[in-house]
Amino acid sequence: MGRRGRAGGRAGPAGSSRSVRPCGSAVVKLRDLLAKSQPRESLTSHLAATLDGGIALRRRVGNVQVLDEATGGLFWAVACLAMLCHDAGKIPDGFQFMLKGHIKAWGERHEVVSLGFLPALLEDEQLLLWTATGVATHHRSLEGGRGALLSLYGHATETEWRDRLQPIPHGAAIELRDWLLDIAQRSRLPVVEVPSRSLDVIEEARQLFDRLCQWWELSASDDRGLTAVLLQGAVTLADHVSSAHGVLHMHQPLNGDFRPHLENALAGRGHELRPHQTEAAALSGHLLLRAPTGSGKTEAGLLWAATQATEMAVRTGGIPRVFLTLPYLASINAMAVRLGDLLQNEELVGVMHSRAASFHLAAAVCSDDDEEQHVEAARKAVSRAAATRLFRETVRVGTPYQILRGVLAGPAHSSTLIDAANSVFVLDELHAYDPQRLGYILATAGLWEKLGGRIAVLSATLPDALAGAFRDALKAPIHLVEADTAGTPVRHRLSLRDRHLTDRKSIEEMRQRLADGEAVLVVANNVADAQLMFAELAPAVEEDEAFLLHSRFRRMDRSALETAINERFGVGRGRHPGLVVATQVVEVSLDVDFDCLFTSAAPLEALLQRFGRVNRIAARPPADVIVHPAAFAPRRAKGPDFADGVYARIPVELGWNILNRYDGEAVDETQARIWLDDVYGTDWGQEWRTEVEHHRRTFSDAFLGFAHPFVSREELAERFDELFDGTEAVLAQDRDAYEADLTSVDGNRKAGRLLAERYLIPMPYWAAPLTTWEKKLGVRILNADYDERFGLGRIRGPAAQTYQAGEVL
Missing domain, CATH: 3.40.50.300 (P-loop containing nucleotide triphosphate hydrolases)
Structure with missing residues (x-):
């Protein structure tokens, strides 16, 4: 990691009130310090809640072999210590004045101040540096990108550190140190009361920050870098769960009780488990399932998932999450409803896609002319979608790309990676003919396996070429289960x-x-x-x-x-x-x-x-x-x-x-499989296989190398969005209605935006230039013909000649 900060420090960010320097209070008590202003929350309450969230996360994820190997078996101890101390740096008067509305912005980073409390609690250098890693990186990257910590503080002198980060209420700092030590000891975390250490928080923070940057300056091994990213994800996730006052589910309904439950449900309809379902349920390890439409393919995948989750819970001590992925939003929504009915509780199933809140709103039964009912449903839908974004449910349905986003790492995405550790993945109906996206999924499946996961691929056809690609991507054996198609009606x-x-x-x-x-x-x-x-x-x-x-x-x-x-x-x-x-x-x-x-x-x-x-x-x-x-x-x-x-x-x-x-x-279905094998057995099929492997390696090199885990990945995020995400726009004639919906829910702008989303039209990423960006509304505006029966028509404006309807899928 290069030391490229600017000498002499820097001015505060635009819009800050750095010219207003708060004065130190004569006496400030720990009980008076805040962590949040809206809603108001004390610093110690937030730190304790974040630790509680971390302990719950540890219980749910369990032991991950690669992480324990990198930290000497101390990953969760390090993570919980970092969670406990992550916001201790909110103690300076500047931050407190900002929370209490006395100044507009402090202009400094509280996480670097938090480092100053760690040397008083930790003597072992490795334990100290790993904990400092989790504390320092829970909001910003160390290097590169907007507001990286190294550029802000890497070349600041001791005097500049003090000038920018002080005053700190000394008495409250001592109280906080003692409180942190007491809570850590009660939680059986590996802390010690370091003797003869004065509590000079800023100087301790500066010295530890310098050692931390040196520790990550050289390339790390992939396992060490990956561990650092998952540590960042654990701290960030616990922090967000605490801030939202959320709760992680601690029950996996796809467990040892699921098979008898499913058998009873089938018996009630005069059916019983089919041979391929029984075979899938008995397997331990990765699965390839080839079963025709209408043969109970989904149920076979769920039975397999229940077996894996039960075994993995014993092996890891955790509560494995189960992810079911499908390629289209409508099929995801239908599967979420189906799973909720099957498990007899829709609250157990999370919906992971960009329109999850819209799904929950659509699922609410509302009278068309009852605006109050719609508003209340929007509030609840936003809350439910937010809970899923905080990884609440242990069963989740979504697109593969929502989980793939975790490889972007950084504070915004690393939580997805820690949540995916020791998880079960059921990938339904992957499209082999798109070699780029398939290659990326294969690469990420290798990472899931490394993090203790198990993967199943379900398909009505499943060409041998796709089965071979997965076998090459994963290290452990993959079991093939095929449904017996003899006697299957010809459709x-x-x-x-x-x-x-x-x-x-x-x-x-x-x-x-x-x-x-x-x-x-x-x-x-x-x-x-x-x-x-x-x-x-x-x-x-x-x-x-x-x-x-x-x-x-x-x-x-x-x-x-x-x-x-x-x-x-x-x-x-x-x-x-x-x-x-x-x-x-x-x-x-x-x-x-x-x-x-x-x-x-x-x-x-x-x-x-x-x-x-x-x-x-x-x-x-x-x-x-x-x-x-x-x-x-x-x-x-x-x-x-x-x-x-x-x-x-x-x-x-x-x-x-x-x-x-x-x-x-x-x-019949058997012929269809043979047809696909014929296609992929040609010279083109060999080129396809080469292209898939190329994209798998490209994605691995670009996204799955963690030698520099704390360098900003903003550029990679843009590339990812171009590949997987489109954009959306509002018709010019709907602009006023969209704006009215935005402000229709008092005190809840997210719920208002959800109501307004009904006017959005999806567009491919490359079509953004056909629109104009309206900053006030935060949405693209599209000047085009539109008909409720025909959909989007001719686009008017300076970019209209670049649009060909045949290219828009």
Whole structure:
């Protein structure tokens, strides 16, 4: 770590009141010192609560081998000491004056002052430096990035330290030291009353800060650096839980009682466990599960997870968390509801995605015209989502990318890593055809394994290439379980056409199916084609029988559409004629059942998911799934060809060639797996495997190396957001309504923002220049046409020529 601070210290940050120098009080008692002003909380209460939160976290996470090896078995002792002392540095008059409203801002960092109390409690140098690491880094990075501690204090002289951080009430400091020693001893932490140490807090802090920077100046081993990041995460998490007065759940419902509970539930419906479910439940270690739709794949994964959680609780002494990940928000929301029903308590299940609060708000039963009820539901939804962000629940459903964010480390993300230690991960329906994201997930799965985790991959198809990629990424053996597909009803009859989905003859064929009273699903590869098809086909049925679904609707309109589609075409709802035109969002986001499918060609995995929306539970003879060739062209008239502007050409063509062999035939789940193995067994498949490995190594090198654990990762965070996160915008015509919602909940701006989110339209990250940023509202504004049935239309403005609807998935 380079010593690159500026000599002579620095002025306070913009907006601070450094010119107002508080004077030391003649007598200040420890009981008068605050840690928080809103709500008001005493310093000792906050420190004690943070330690309590840390003890609860220790109990939940348990012993992590790699962390104990790096710290000589003292990881949790170090973490709890750092939690107890982390905010001791709020004792200076400047910080107290700020909390009490006498000055606007103090302009200094309390965590460096906190270091000054440690030498009076700890004699062992290694224990002291590890504890100092946790204390110093719970808000800021040591080096690089905005406000790094080294740049603020690394070259300040002793006189400058005193000038900037004093006065400190000496009597209260002595009281605090004695209080810290007493609490630590009562908690059986490895402290000693260091003899003959005067309590010069600022000088002790300066000397320890200098030693700490030297300790981390050279590259650390990956295990030591990883331990430091998880220490930072533990302190940060305990601090946040304490500040929010939150509680961590200490019960894992997926335990030894889950299997008999599930068996009783199945027996009540006249069913029993299937062989692949029983086999998964008996396994110890990583799992690859290949089971067709409707075979109880999810239940098999949960039975496996319950076994792992039970074993790991004994081995680690902790309470393992169980993460279930799916690729789409709607499927995550449906799984959260399903799990809540299965476990008979929705409060046990956390929802981990960027719209979790919106999910909880949508789940609340509110009258459309009862504004007070909506406001109260928004308050509760914000509170529930905040609890999940504090890692409250031991069962959580989300996207893989929410957990991946932990690798960004730093105070904002390292808590995710400590929470993932000794956890169980069930990854459902990963898409192999996206080598970049798959490579990143594989890299992170290796980290989860290193932290004591166990991983399962569930798929209806699971090509051998994907199974092999996971075997290469993990060190421990992976057990393969396959459902017996003998006797599985054949659900689909494959038909290919020689014309594009949007061709006039194609449209006439779809109209005839609608005229015959069938439930017809049409899936296009891009929004432009979907909108065109809907405009052509919707007049063929009644208005309330036709729906268009894609990702460029306002949230409230998308939610209403999905609800209406489920009510009409959902499994178990009976057969109703009608039309749904959709893009890829329909692949795993809705539990629906149609009579026939018309789709553009796509990679086989995507097509198989689309097939799965037809004759879903095999209640009828094989139903028609009709595939049309894609149109291949470069994006924006340059570069390689893409299918309908979306998918790479070669895998789509390979899949099309395989489907040609079975044109006109009834096809089953076993054939689908063989098809995928054929695709990935080609030269392109070898290139795919090489690309996956490249991205796995790239992600490992960029994000999973912790040789310099306390260097800011702000640049990496931006790269991560570009890869996994989109953006959102409000239509110009909705701006005033959005602003009104923001202020509609008195005293709770977060709840107001949640209500306002109904107007947001998701956009890809690269589309941000099509919008304008309105600082006052904290949102992007989009000047565009919009229709509640068609969604986002033409974008107007200086950047309009850069937008092509076909490129927006």
